[in-house]
């Protein structure tokens with residue numbers, strides 16, 4: 001194994017050898033230079049400045065981006081169309097050079113808030129409503145192989161881009177695969193306010209149930225926010241490592257533009273698109289886990305047979321199947337429900353797969369699928385209107401989506417659940433629960449407690 005400094009030296013030498021083959025004087029577009037890394041990654045380093053990271057332990061995949069080579073932001077009902085226009089231009093004029101024949105290519109991150117409408121003017125420290133982001137330096141690791149991808153907007157002078165890329169490489173490469181940090185003792189976290197409080201939650205769920213009884217709604221997802229204060233500044237490297245360890249089948253997401261970081265460990269894909277194939281996770285219907293194997297098996301079997309949970313689940317499956325019907329040649333019968341077990345909860349989970357109409361891209365699919373009734377409700381517009389009127393918190397990026405966009409504008413988006421906004425030693429955690437006929441306010445509150453435990457447990461180790 002090469003020492004990190006040796007790796008840096010070799011990559012800088014490779015950059016110097018190859019930079020003259022790049023079309024840097026072209027009048028528009030982007031160019032990416034892909035260089036091989038000697039070793040796969042398990043996690044990407046935390047560096048000050050704009051950064052995103054997606055780590056999936058079971059898949060053995062890491063993708064991360066640092067700095068900004070290109071970015072597009074948007075808000076309002078047309079936000080995804082606006083970003084799509086930028087993305088199409090990027091994709092049409094994006095050249096790759098892969099001298100080491102790694103097979104990796106550049107990628108962008110797409111992410112957006114739950115609602116396209118931001119009521120309050122966004123604070124300087126929050127993420128934009130919707131964001132497409134081509135990083136200056138990206139790391140990609142899968143199947144035991146890894147690459148670093150350097151990108152820039154064109155035209156650019158050779159000296160300028162060389163200096164920029166060199167600075168980024170010097171920041172990132174020596175910190176790859178550093179030995180794991182020594183563990184800290186788990187820290188006590190102080191509970192701050194929870195919004196809505198338990199009394200307001202009761203009112204909110206009862207008022208949702210009234211809407212359901214009057215047949216204005218079939219399902220609506222009610223959410224809450226909990227503030228936790230740590231006794232030390234949360235360390236994102238430790239937090240990512242703890243989340244990846246505790247939730248190996250989830251996508252651990254970190255997005256940071258300013259001082260506040262958005263972090264999630266989500267089990268739910270909005271979709272994965274590979275060429276004309278799509279796969280969607282329909283996840284809804286939740287019970288907790290139990291330490292005793294017998295009790296745990298009882299809970300699993302109760303989940304499988306509970307009418308309320310099955311109904312809550314099928315609302316999502318049907319809505320996803322229906323949405324895919326609008327963009328597919330063939331939608332397969334849903335595969336499920338099976339039970340997805342995480343260490344803090346178990347969910348009913350179905351896979352919905354389809355063969356897409358030709359030419360579909362991530363932006364069109366996100367437009368059709370977001371939000372599913374797993375995080376919003378059904379019928380979609382009535383649930384949205386009710387939530388806008390009654391929900392006491394602003395969701396921000398919680399229940400939005402984020403993921404990786406490939407150069408051909410296919411890709412994968414994850415629903416932003418089990419998440420927190422983190423600033424220094426303060427974390428705002430979010431969780432919600434689907435309300436259908438038969439839901440009980442106290443049990444739904446308990447369900448949000450179990451969901452919040454995903455992040456609060458990991459934060460104790462950060």
Ligand SMILES: C=C(O[C@@H]1C=C(C(=O)O)C=C[C@H]1O)C(=O)O
Nearest residue numbers: 284285286374417431432433434
């Ligand atoms: C809304 C959340 O989760 C969603 C709601 C679920 C449910 O109500 O059973 C299950 C999984 C997610 O689709 C959350 O985690 O905050």
